[in-house]
Amino acid sequence: MELNEVLRFADEKVFSTTGKHLDDLQEAILKEVLQGRKYATRVAQDRDCSEGYVRVAASELWKILSDVFGEEVSKVNVRAILERAKFYTNFSPTIGSENVTVNNNLNVCQERARSPTEAQNPQQTPTQLHIDLGDSPEIFTFFDRTSELSTLENWITQDRTRLIALLGISGIGKTTLSLALIDRIKTQFDYVIYRSLRFSPTLDATLTNLLQIFSQQSEISQNIETKIAQILDYLRKNRCLIVLDDVQMLLGSGQLAGQYKTGYEDYQLFFKLIAEVCHQSCLILNSWEKPREIARLSKYHHPVRCLVLGSLGEAAKEILNSQKLSDEETWSTLIDIYQGNPLWLEFTATLIRELFGGRVSEFLHCEMPILDEGLQSQLSQPFGRLTPAELAVMVHLANQPEPLAVSQIFNKIQFSPSEIVNAVRSLGNRFLLDAVEREKITLFSLNPVLKQYVKTQYLSNRSN
Ligand SMILES: Nc1ncnc2c1ncn2[C@@H]1O[C@H](COP(=O)(O)OP(=O)(O)OP(=O)(O)O)[C@@H](O)[C@H]1O
Ligand SMILES: [Mg+2]
Structure with a gap:
């Protein structure tokens, strides 16, 4: 959209609400910001005033625009908000009245939504479907996972959820499930994209990568704010399903769960914008650690949901079957011990096949659970991230025969009650604790595999 066009639109909206046009200074600030530039120095130089003065004027301008557009406007989102508002202003008269609430409050999402029935109808396949699954593993x-697939499909097609976090401990099947979901619902979208963040790309690199898919040959801006605005624009104009896998690689180590590494904090803002700004697309984030803003956003915002993946249940028998194991009557016990975690069961089934002739009952006669080396190295990743307080809680719980309430850990380890409470909550956000409710008290414990891992890695010297 042309710069002057956006400026004129902003001025008209401000005038129609406040009865005053934007003054020269406000217009100059807006012009710089809309071009993705650092406005303060340039505007101050042009007008021979201090940068502080310009900043104060800018903050007043964002307040005015926030009142006019009914949502918080800042230099980061102003372009996206103005373009969106202008888009809907132009667009509204052509939208079928059955799909649209005529409403001047631009906070209300007025995109030309495909109705759920339309979305589910395979006849309505868009004219051109772009699929780019990058380096996704072949399944x-x-x-x-029938119920998980239906839940996700409903959230996306019926509820128009804009941001979904698919969470769970490593190996539980997040990548596999998201790819199965793509396969199931891809025809309802214009763009379907999968990218893994396993090598911790910066937000700038991820945005560039997405824009290359969307814009093909057109030029990509160097400015990150413009890139965000452009992505939001694509998400508004097209129905897109984007899966960003391995989001935990953006999160830090040695600090409580869900905090971004230095240099990656801007992802937080990007995900928040995806959740808050109105568009017709869905972003799925896969992670073995719950990012902080997801925990917060999912409490207050309807278009954000979390799905925590648990045991594969009875279906895990298929994994044992595919490894040609015997003693089928004992398989449920094996699945229970290994938490129905497909990856843990794959490691263990291979071990049983190679060293126990495939006989599950013979394996179960050993002291349980036995942890394959591959499984241990898998677990070393989340454990390598724990804070000293989290590790102390895990070690304490690993030594307990029964689940404990948080207060029962106080004074048992060398950390204050606040540190213990925060550590327990953080371990929950890493999916390393089991919680049960008994007589209105939550009790925490470790599952047998994690208990064994902690004993092997952190307690073996003490028990010798
Ligand atoms: N529903 C399923 N049916 C069959 N195999 C599955 C299923 N879910 C997961 N698996 C298998 O379990 C293994 C782990 O799955 P996946 O890689 O999807 O886990 P993940 O949660 O993405 O793990 P990570 O957090 O480490 O990336 C893979 O080998 C996969 O093939
Ligand atoms: Mg994965």
């Missing part, structure tokens, strides 16, 4: 077998 050879996929068992069950």
Whole structure:
């Protein structure tokens, strides 16, 4: 959209609400920001005034625009908000009245939504479907997860959820499930994109990568704010399903769960904008650690949801079957011990096949659980991130025969009650604790695999 066009639109909206036009200084600030430039120095130089003065004027301008557009406007989102508002102003008269609430409050999402029935109808396949799954793993077998697939599909197609976090401990099947979901609902979208963040790309690199898919040959801006605005624009104009996998790689180590590493904090703002700004697309984030803003946003914002993946249940027997294990009557016990975690069961099934002739009952006669080396190295990743207080809680719980309330850990380890409470909550956000409710008290414990891992890694010297 042309710069002057956006400026004129902003001025008209401000005038129609306040009865005053934007003054020269406000217009100059807006012009610089809309071009993605650092406005303060340039405007101050042009007008021979201090940068502080310009900043104060800018903050008043964002307040005025926030009142006019009914949502918080700042230099980061002003372009996206103005373009969106202008888009809907132009667009509204052509939208079928059955799909639209005529409403001047631009906070209300007025995109030309495909109705759920339309979305589910395969006849309505968009004219051109762009699929770019990048380096996603090929899925050879996929068992069950029927209810999870239906839940995700409903959130996306019926509820128009804009941001979904698919969470759960490593190996539980997040990548596999998201790819199965893509396969199931891809025809309802214009763009379907999968990217893994396993090498911790910066936000700038991820945005550039997405824009290359959307814009093909057109030029990509160097400015990150413009890139965000452009992405939001694509998400508004097209129905897109984007899966960003391995989001935990953006999160830090040695600090409580869900905090971004230095240099990656801007992802937080990007995800927040995806949740808050009105568009017709869905972003799925896969992670074995719950990012902070997801925990917060999912409490207050309807278009944000979390799905925590648990055991594969009975369907995990297919994994044992595919490894040609015997003693089928004992398989449920094996699945329970290994938490129905497909990856943990794959490691263990291979071990049983190679060293126990495939006989599950013979394996179960050993002291349980036995942890394959691959499984241990898998677990070393989340454990490597724990804070000293989190590790102390895990070690304490690993030594307990029964689940404990948080208060029962106080004074048992060398950390203050606040540190213990925060550590327990953080461990929950890493999916490393089991919680049960008994007589209105929450009790915490470790599952057998994690208990064994902690004993092997952190307590073996003491027990010798
Ligand atoms: N529903 C399923 N049916 C069959 N196999 C599955 C299923 N879910 C997961 N698996 C298998 O379990 C293994 C781990 O799955 P996946 O990589 O999807 O886990 P993840 O949660 O993404 O792990 P991470 O957090 O480490 O990336 C893979 O080998 C996958 O093939
Ligand atoms: Mg994965």
